[in-house]
Structures are given as structure tokens and as C-alpha cells.
Amino acid sequence: MAISHYELCGKDPEILFSPNVWRTKMALAHKNLDFETIPWRFTEKDKIAFSGQGKVPVIKDNDTTVIDSWDIAIYLENAYPDRPSLFGGDAGLAGVTFIRHWVDTVIFPACAPLAVFGVWKLLDEKDRAYFRETREARFGKPLEDICGDPAERIEALRKAFTPVRSMLSQQSYLGGDAPLFSDHMAFAPLQWLRCVTTHTLFEDSDLIQAWLERMLKAYGGLAGDAKTIR
Amino acid sequence: MAISHYELCGKDPEILFSPNVWRTKMALAHKNLDFETIPWRFTEKDKIAFSGQGKVPVIKDNDTTVIDSWDIAIYLENAYPDRPSLFGGDAGLAGVTFIRHWVDTVIFPACAPLAVFGVWKLLDEKDRAYFRETREARFGKPLEDICGDPAERIEALRKAFTPVRSMLSQQSYLGGDAPLFSDHMAFAPLQWLRCVTTHTLFEDSDLIQAWLERMLKAYGGLAGDAKTIR
Known part of the structure; x- marks a missing residue:
């Protein structure tokens, strides 16, 4: 199942501009992982309440939720060790x-x-x-x-x-x-x-x-x- | 045989202050290698002419001469792979x-x-x-x-x-x-x-x-x- 990736947007749900979200997006692509973008707006705190906080990036990989672009990169590195390494x-x-x-x-x-x-x-x-x-x-x-x-x-x-x-x-x-x-x-x-x-x-x-x-x-x-x- | 290490000094041959020389000195110590300090002054170009240039650090390891603190670190890493790594x-x-x-x-x-x-x-x-x-x-x-x-x-x-x-x-x-x-x-x-x-x-x-x-x-x-x- 594709990883769900919550990405900040504005009025236009296709302009996904957040720098921290881009870190995660590039990391997902680097690991060659399928992901599904879920557009998210600043005040939609309810939509990511499951993550225990109110900021993106948030990923949901099956039953695992991870927040923070650095922690997500570490998670991806450990969860997918056979994919290209993010850290070396x-x-x-x-x-x-x-x-x-x-x-x-x-x-x-x-x-x-x-x-x-x-x-x-x-x-x-x-x-x-x-x-x-x-x-x-x-x-x-x-x-x-x-x-x-x-x-x-x-x-x-x-x-x-x-x-x-x-x-x-x-x-x-x-x-x-x-x-x-x-x-x-x-x-x-x-x-x-x-x-x-x-x-x-x-x-x-x-x-x-x-x-x-x-x-x-x-x-x-x-x-x-x-x-x-x- | 200890590695010869040419180190910049001034009037006092014991104050060895050059930042590039300190890079090399710390690298030699990191690798746990014996080295002999040869105090050297800016205008003593003749003394290091064997290195093909006029600046320190210069090291002489048996028959091998290496200049430049970065190149010396790379040399030490390759020549002494079993010692603690400088780069990882x-x-x-x-x-x-x-x-x-x-x-x-x-x-x-x-x-x-x-x-x-x-x-x-x-x-x-x-x-x-x-x-x-x-x-x-x-x-x-x-x-x-x-x-x-x-x-x-x-x-x-x-x-x-x-x-x-x-x-x-x-x-x-x-x-x-x-x-x-x-x-x-x-x-x-x-x-x-x-x-x-x-x-x-x-x-x-x-x-x-x-x-x-x-x-x-x-x-x-x-x-x-x-x-x-x-």
C-alpha cells in the first residue's frame, strides 16, 4: 500500500510548497517508494490529529505514523534498508x-x-x-x-x-x-x-x-x- | 620509522601554530602514528624543496612525500586502513x-x-x-x-x-x-x-x-x- 504523505497547500491544492514537506517528498522518491499526496491546509489540524500534533510532513505507512522530516528520513532508512541509502x-x-x-x-x-x-x-x-x-x-x-x-x-x-x-x-x-x-x-x-x-x-x-x-x-x-x- | 612532519614555527621553534599543520598533526594522532616534528620557518624553502613546493604541512613517510593537509589525510586513510578512520x-x-x-x-x-x-x-x-x-x-x-x-x-x-x-x-x-x-x-x-x-x-x-x-x-x-x- 502506498505511503500517505500529508503535504501543505494553499488555495490551489496542486501547489505544494512547504520546504519540510519537500525534504520528505525527495526522500520518498530517493527510496523509490510509492506515496499518495494528501493536500493539507494550515488550519486543518483535525485532519492530522492522529499524528498527535499539528504540522506536516506527516506520513502514514500502513499502521505507522511518523512526523518531522528528519525523523521520517531516519524511519525510511531503517524501514527500507534495501532501498538506496539516504545517509550512507x-x-x-x-x-x-x-x-x-x-x-x-x-x-x-x-x-x-x-x-x-x-x-x-x-x-x-x-x-x-x-x-x-x-x-x-x-x-x-x-x-x-x-x-x-x-x-x-x-x-x-x-x-x-x-x-x-x-x-x-x-x-x-x-x-x-x-x-x-x-x-x-x-x-x-x-x-x-x-x-x-x-x-x-x-x-x-x-x-x-x-x-x-x-x-x-x-x-x-x-x-x-x-x-x-x- | 616515525613519519617526518614539517611544522611551521616562528622565533620559538616550540610554538607550532599553523592551522593547516594542526589538521595534519591531529590526523597523525588520530591514526595513532609516530611522527617527528621538524620545525620549519616560512622562508626556509630549501628545507622542503624535495616536496616540489614551498608550504607546510609536508610529511615524509619512508620514501613517500605528501603535501597539503587534505591530501595527507587521504593518504593516511589509505596507507593505514586498519587504524581509526578519519572519514568513515x-x-x-x-x-x-x-x-x-x-x-x-x-x-x-x-x-x-x-x-x-x-x-x-x-x-x-x-x-x-x-x-x-x-x-x-x-x-x-x-x-x-x-x-x-x-x-x-x-x-x-x-x-x-x-x-x-x-x-x-x-x-x-x-x-x-x-x-x-x-x-x-x-x-x-x-x-x-x-x-x-x-x-x-x-x-x-x-x-x-x-x-x-x-x-x-x-x-x-x-x-x-x-x-x-x-
């Missing part, structure tokens, strides 16, 4: 774990200000008040003012990707010759921006852009073919 | 490689302005002109002006270590339960600053400080017992 063993896990923390503390914060107002615009009316209230509290300013100058934000994002750029001069993926979950984690916030904004993030000549395009084409174009506002 | 296999290597690029592009540049004038002060008279000329060209200003306000530099360094701090809330080393070469790479520029400055880099309550102390105590206190200007 214990020492691989240490490296992927560092990249997780780097993405969470450097890349995600560089992307979020560029994304939030775009997310709000996509939302269903009933979700907008919830989103505005929680995000304005988090950033301490009105949604409309969070981004500031997008060109400056994009410049900072390009700079934040410096270690990846440096690494990509010698290998094709963060994971080496093929993606690991580290690639999915670094890719997910960029896919978020692809879904909800029309900004050009990287120059065509940037090694990050070439990697991004490889990630968009991976798994039969899962991310590249996804519906966005573009 | 192929997937481990991918993670350590990312940390290498993160250290080179984020941590090293955050440390260098704090270190350079201190290095110059330690140097032998005959090395000072060479060092001043090459570093002033690199930074585009007089040695005395490179650091600016050390408090601001230290604040930026603390911030640069955010992903490690986040990771250390869940594990003891970048490598997991024990150090990998990633730990040595992140540690080396801090040991450089310990050798050539008297700054307090991290608060006692900082998880980075606790990790730093574990690294100083590792391998029988190799780094902690090393002579510094302190």
Missing part, C-alpha cells in the same frame, strides 16, 4: 547531520524572508489570519515588510551557499556522485522559493544553479515538474 | 568534504583577521618581511589594521559556528560519538588562535567551548599541552 551508514549520518544543522541555521533563515509573503498570497482565505499572526510574531514585523530588498536577500543567499559552491567544483552532489538526504535538505528551501516566488536565485553560470537543475530533474522530474506560481 | 567510508567522506569547504570558506576567513598580526609578532626577523608582504597583499591593508575591533571579529566567529553549536546539542563531535577529520578541520583554526592570541573565543557555557576542551584533551592532550604565547 553511520559516518555518512554524521556528515548529513552537520548539513542538516547548517541548512536549519544558515540556509533556511536566508530563504524564509524571501518566501513568507509569497506563501501568504497563495493561502486559502481561512489560513491567512493564522499564517499572518504566527509569522508576524516570529519575525516581529508585518508580513509585507519582512523581505525588505529582495536583491539584497538573494545576494546573501548566494553567499550563504559558498561552501556548497566550493564543494561542487569537485563533485556533483553534496552526497558525492549521487544525492544523499543532505542534498534534499539543501534543495528543499530553494524549491520552496521556486514554488512561491518568481525570483531568479542563481546566475546560470553558478555551480549551484547546475546542481539545482540536477535536483529538479532527479526522480523523473519530481520537483522540476511540480506546479508553482511561475 | 565513502558516505562519511562526502560529509567530511562538505565540512572541509565550510571551514575553508566560512571559519578560516573568520579566524584569519584575528590571527595574522599575532603570527607576525611571533616570527623570526628573517620571515617578517615575507609574511608582511604576502598578507598585506592578500588583505589589502597594513597588518596592524587587518583585525579591526577584535570583539566584533569574535562575535562574528561565534555566529559562524552556529551550525556546529546546533549539532553539538545532540552529539559530542562533528564526527558523531568520536572525532573524524571534520573535527580536526574545524578545530585547527581555533588552535591557531590559541597559539598566537590571548583572546577568549567562546563563553564557558557555550557548547563549542566544551567541544574545544574535548579536542584539547584528545590524544593525550596533544593540542592542549602544546606551547602557545599564553
Whole structure:
């Protein structure tokens, strides 16, 4: 039976933009697992109450429910050890774990200000008040003012990707010759921006852009073919 | 026969401060290999001419000469596969490689302005002109002006270590339960600053400080017992 995967959407149930959900989606595809997308909106807490909390990603694999993109990746790795590895063993896990923390503390914060107002615009009316209230509290300013100058934000994002750029001069993926979950984690916030904004993030000549395009084409174009506002 | 290890020094041949040399020294200790330190000064190019270039670290292991701290680590891993691993296999290597690029592009540049004038002060008279000329060209200003306000530099360094701090809330080393070469790479520029400055880099309550102390105590206190200007 296909794994049920709850994915955040807005008014349009086909624009599935959440960065944490994209981590899980890429991990499911990496493991070559069948999954069924269940579109979910921010305020539909009842629909995922079975998971004991109110955020996505949530997966349901037969009788097993798992939440949180990191815990889901660990679950998939252990539950499907014969499928392509997301971590590459214990020492691989240490490296992927560092990249997780780097993405969470450097890349995600560089992307979020560029994304939030775009997310709000996509939302269903009933979700907008919830989103505005929680995000304005988090950033301490009105949604409309969070981004500031997008060109400056994009410049900072390009700079934040410096270690990846440096690494990509010698290998094709963060994971080496093929993606690991580290690639999915670094890719997910960029896919978020692809879904909800029309900004050009990287120059065509940037090694990050070439990697991004490889990630968009991976798994039969899962991310590249996804519906966005573009 | 012990491996010969050429280590940069200044006037005092016992203060061995080079960050790239510390990477190699920690790697040799990690592999539990005997090595003999050969103190070396910046302008003693003749002494390492056999290596085909003019920088340290250089190691000589019987008939094999290897240069560059990264290539030396790879060499040691392959030449001594039965000793504790520096990378933890192929997937481990991918993670350590990312940390290498993160250290080179984020941590090293955050440390260098704090270190350079201190290095110059330690140097032998005959090395000072060479060092001043090459570093002033690199930074585009007089040695005395490179650091600016050390408090601001230290604040930026603390911030640069955010992903490690986040990771250390869940594990003891970048490598997991024990150090990998990633730990040595992140540690080396801090040991450089310990050798050539008297700054307090991290608060006692900082998880980075606790990790730093574990690294100083590792391998029988190799780094902690090393002579510094302190």
C-alpha cells in the first residue's frame, strides 16, 4: 500500500510548497517508494490529529505514523534498508547531520524572508489570519515588510551557499556522485522559493544553479515538474 | 620509522601554530602514528624543496612525500586502513568534504583577521618581511589594521559556528560519538588562535567551548599541552 504523505497547500491544492514537506517528498522518491499526496491546509489540524500534533510532513505507512522530516528520513532508512541509502551508514549520518544543522541555521533563515509573503498570497482565505499572526510574531514585523530588498536577500543567499559552491567544483552532489538526504535538505528551501516566488536565485553560470537543475530533474522530474506560481 | 612532519614555527621553534599543520598533526594522532616534528620557518624553502613546493604541512613517510593537509589525510586513510578512520567510508567522506569547504570558506576567513598580526609578532626577523608582504597583499591593508575591533571579529566567529553549536546539542563531535577529520578541520583554526592570541573565543557555557576542551584533551592532550604565547 502506498505511503500517505500529508503535504501543505494553499488555495490551489496542486501547489505544494512547504520546504519540510519537500525534504520528505525527495526522500520518498530517493527510496523509490510509492506515496499518495494528501493536500493539507494550515488550519486543518483535525485532519492530522492522529499524528498527535499539528504540522506536516506527516506520513502514514500502513499502521505507522511518523512526523518531522528528519525523523521520517531516519524511519525510511531503517524501514527500507534495501532501498538506496539516504545517509550512507553511520559516518555518512554524521556528515548529513552537520548539513542538516547548517541548512536549519544558515540556509533556511536566508530563504524564509524571501518566501513568507509569497506563501501568504497563495493561502486559502481561512489560513491567512493564522499564517499572518504566527509569522508576524516570529519575525516581529508585518508580513509585507519582512523581505525588505529582495536583491539584497538573494545576494546573501548566494553567499550563504559558498561552501556548497566550493564543494561542487569537485563533485556533483553534496552526497558525492549521487544525492544523499543532505542534498534534499539543501534543495528543499530553494524549491520552496521556486514554488512561491518568481525570483531568479542563481546566475546560470553558478555551480549551484547546475546542481539545482540536477535536483529538479532527479526522480523523473519530481520537483522540476511540480506546479508553482511561475 | 616515525613519519617526518614539517611544522611551521616562528622565533620559538616550540610554538607550532599553523592551522593547516594542526589538521595534519591531529590526523597523525588520530591514526595513532609516530611522527617527528621538524620545525620549519616560512622562508626556509630549501628545507622542503624535495616536496616540489614551498608550504607546510609536508610529511615524509619512508620514501613517500605528501603535501597539503587534505591530501595527507587521504593518504593516511589509505596507507593505514586498519587504524581509526578519519572519514568513515565513502558516505562519511562526502560529509567530511562538505565540512572541509565550510571551514575553508566560512571559519578560516573568520579566524584569519584575528590571527595574522599575532603570527607576525611571533616570527623570526628573517620571515617578517615575507609574511608582511604576502598578507598585506592578500588583505589589502597594513597588518596592524587587518583585525579591526577584535570583539566584533569574535562575535562574528561565534555566529559562524552556529551550525556546529546546533549539532553539538545532540552529539559530542562533528564526527558523531568520536572525532573524524571534520573535527580536526574545524578545530585547527581555533588552535591557531590559541597559539598566537590571548583572546577568549567562546563563553564557558557555550557548547563549542566544551567541544574545544574535548579536542584539547584528545590524544593525550596533544593540542592542549602544546606551547602557545599564553
